[in-house]
Amino acid sequence: MFDRVYRQRLEADLAQWEARGVIAPATVAAIRGALPPATPGLNIPVVIGIVGGLLIAAAFLAFVAAHWMEIARLSRMGILSAGIVASNGLGAWFARTERPILADLCASVGAVIFGAGIALVGQMYHLGDDFAGGMLLWAVGALGAAALTGSRGALAVALAAASIWTCLRIAEIQDGPHLPFVVFWLAAGALALIWNSRVAAHLVALAALPWWIATATQVILFDLAPFFILANGAALLLGGGMALTATPWQRARDAGGVLANYGAFLLAGVAAMEVIVANDMLRPGSDASLQPAWTIACGVAATIAAFAVGALRRQAGAAFAGAAMALMLVAAIVWPLRTLGEPLGEPWPGYAVVLGAMLCLVVSGMFDGSRARTVAGWLGIAGAIAGITWAVKGSLLRRSAFLAAAGVVAIAMAAALNRLLPRSET
Template sequence: MLDRAYRQRLEADLSQWQANGVITPATVAAIRGVLPPTGAGLNIPVAMGIVGGLLIAAAFLAFVAAHWVEIARLSRMGILVAGIVASNGLGAWFAHTRRPILADLCASVGAIIFGAGIALVGQMYHLGDDFAGGMLLWATGALCAAALTSSRGALAVALAAASIWTWLRIAEIQDGPHLPFVAFWLAAGALALLWNSRLAAHLVALATLPWWIATATQSILFDLVPFFILANGAALLLGGGLALTATPWQRARDAGGVLSNYGAFLLAGVAAMEVLVANEMLRPGSSHQPAWAIACGVAGTIAAFTVGVLRRQAGAAFAGGAMALMLVAAVVWPLRTLGEPWPAYAVVLGAMLCLVVSGMLDGSRARTVAGWLGIAGVIAGITWAVKGSLLRRSAFLAAAGIVAIAMAAALNRLLPRTET
C-alpha cells in the first residue's frame, strides 16, 4: 500500500501537470487507475474509539489490581485470560468488518494485558525474582500476537518489552553485547519485511538504538569509548541500510532506507557528543574499543563503499567516507596529550560534511538533515567548550570554512551542474 502522504502529493502533482498541459486527462485517469486503493484513515470516530479502548483497558487493569487480594486465585487467572480473549476476539470482529486500526488497537491491548498478567501471576505464585525473564516472556508473547494478527501495535509492545529485557541483561552480564536480543530483533525485522510496512520498519529500526546505547554504556568509563562504540553501531546501521537499498527487492530497499536514516541520525548525534564532552571525559592515552564493535563499524563502512562502487552511487560513497572518518576519529582523539584536539575536530567536522553531501547526492532528506544537525552540534561544541582559547577556536573555524569553500569549488567542477 502506498503512503497516504505520497498519494496526496501525487494527486496534487497530477492536477497541476494536467492544468499546465504536461499530461492529458486520459493519462491522469490511466495513472489513477493503476494505483492501489488507500487504506482507511484515522478519522475522528476512529480516534475517539482508540481513546475509549485505551481507557477501558486501563480501567480493567486498575480494577483487577485494586481487588487483586480479594479475588480467588482461580478467578484471577480467569479474569486475565478473559481479558486477553475478549480483546483479541473483538479485534477479530473489527478485522472482519474491515476496521484495521481498531483491530490493531485490540491486539495491542491484548498484548498489554498479557504483560500485566505475567506480572500479577508472578506476584500471586511468588515466582523467582527474574524481572528480565518476565520481560522476555512478555516480549515473546507480544511478538507471537503480532505475527498472528499483523498488529503494528503488538509489535511495538514486543519491541518495547524486549528493549527493557536487553537493558536488564546487559546490566547483569557487564561483559560484551547481549546477542539474544539480536535474534529477537531479526525476527521482528522479518515481520516488518513480510508486512511491507513502513511503520513496522520504523519500529524495528528504532529498537536498535536502546540496544546500542545500553551496550556502549554498560560500565562507567571516563573517556570516549562509549561514543566510539556508538559510532561503530551507527556505521553498521547506516552501511547495512544502504546495502539493503541496493538489493533487487522493493521491500528490502524500503526497509533499508529507514534503517540508514536512523544510522545517519545516530552518527550525527555521536559526532556532536564527542566534541561536546571531549574536554571533560577524554583521558590522554589510548582508548581500547571491543574488537566486535570495531568489526561492526568496519563492516558498515565497507558495505557503503561497496554500494557506491558497484552501483556508481556517489552518495553511498560519501556516506562511507563519513563513517570512515568517524572511525578514524576514534583513533585520533586519544592521541591528544596537551592542548586542544584540533585533528580530531577536523576529522569529525569532515565526517558530518560528507554526510550532508551524501544525503544531497542521493536525495535523502533525512540523511541531509542529520548531517546539518551534526555540523551544528560539532560547531557548537568547538565554539562553546569550557576549556581552551576562544581565539584559536575562531581561527580553526575560519580555516575549516576556507577548506569547505575550496571543496565546494572542486565538487562544482566534478559533479553535474545544478541550479543554485
C-alpha cells in the first residue's frame, strides 16, 4: 500500500517537473526504468474474493460448531484437518498463480481454523482448565504457518493469540513480567526483519502494547505506578526503535522507525493520562522508588540509547527524544510534590515536567522529519492541557495562571531557538 502511494505521488511529481522543464524526458524515463516492479495491490475483484473467503470460513466453522455433538470424534478431527489442509492448499495454488493477497488470506483462514480446532478439541476432551495454554498452542501453530508461508495475516493471528495468552498468564501470576512472551515476540520480530515487511513491523510493534499494559495494570501497586511502568515501556519502545534506526542495516532501520513511532504515541498517551488522573489517584507521600527495578532499568537504558544516537550521529532529534523520555521518567519523582496551603495541593512540578516532555517530543519529530513523532507530541500536549484545564478539583484561577506562565516560557524558548538555529530549521 505504501509503495503504491509513493509511486502515485512520484508519477505526479515527474509529470509536473517534466511539464515545467525542470527535468528532461530522458531523465524521467530513466527514473521510471530504475524503479522496481510495482507490487500488486487490492482491486475490486480481490476485495470481493477476500470477503467471500472470510464468509466461507465463517460458514464452515459455524456448521461444524452447530453439528459438533452429532459428529463422531474421528470425523470431527477429519473435518478440522481437512479445513486446514484445504485452506493452505488453496493458498499454495494462489501463490503459484501469483496472487499473493489471496494466498495470504488462505493461510490466515487456515490459522483461524487451527485455533478453532484447538478450542473444539479441548471442549471434546474437557481440556478447558488451561485456556491460556490453548492460546499458546494456537499462537505457536499460527507463527509456524506464518514462517512457512510468509503470510502477514497468519502472523497477525499468532500475535493476537499470543497477546491473549500473555494477558491471561499475567493475570494469574500477578508478580512481575511474563517473560516467555518476550521470547515469542522476538521470534515474530525476527520474521518481520527477514521479510522486510512494513506491515509485519507494525503488527510486531502493536503486539508489544498489550504486554506492557497488562504488566502495568496487573496490580495497582503504588499510586500512579501503572502509569510510571507504562512510561518506562514507552521509553523502551521509543529509545530501542531509535537505536535500531542508527544501525547500518536498512531492514533494521525501517523496523526501528515503526517501533519508535508506537513508543512515541504510547508515551504521549501516558503523559495525558498522568495529568488527567493526577488529582484522583495521586496521594501525598507516594514513593517513586517503589517501582519495579526492571522497569526503571528499561527506561533508563532506552534514554541513554537515544542520547547516544544523538551524540554519535549528531542528530538533534534523537537528543530531544531522549530529553522527552528523561522528563517522563523524572515525572515519577516530581509528581508527589505539593504546593502548601491545601490538604491536597496541585502537582505543579508534575504538570511542568509532562508539558516539557511533550514539547521535546514535538521538537524531536520536527528535527528528524518524523510526522508520527510530531503528531504524538501534539496529542500529548493537547491531552495534558485538557487535563490541567478541566480537572474537577483545585483552583481554576491557579490553573489559568500556570498555563499562562507555561506559555510565556514556551515563547521565550522559541525566541531563543530562533536566534540560535538557522532559519531553515525553525
